[in-house]
Amino acid sequence: MGLVERREEILKLLISRRKSTVPILMHEFHVSEKTIRRDIRALMLKYPLETFSGNGGGVQIPEWYAPNKNLLSKEEVTVLEELLQKADVYQSRILKQILARFGPDTYRPYKA
Secondary structure (H helix, E strand, O other): OOHHHHHHHHHHHHHHHOEEOHHHHHHHHOOOHHHHHHHHHHHHOOOOOEEEOOOOOEEEOOOOOOOOOOOOOHHHHHHHHHHHHHOOHHHHHHHHHHHHHHOOOOOOOOOO
């Protein structure tokens, strides 16, 4: 995983979890503390990340910031749409919620 991809994944993780710590991110991305801190500083230039030091510290995205759109790639949307065609009613409802929440701003259901 390259630098850009890792930073995108860190941001997606923070959007999903809202908060994490440097040690957790180090472990999940198999990089050093210095690398994670550098990634966080770079992301802070584009996104409203907040950092906290000490016990219970870490990095988080404020509650008011909800960039949930455009998190899925075109390939991911395609796969979810394919699953949607084979899903039961409950699964279909959940898949549509995922697509509406995390898909592109202009997401329109696939028409077979």
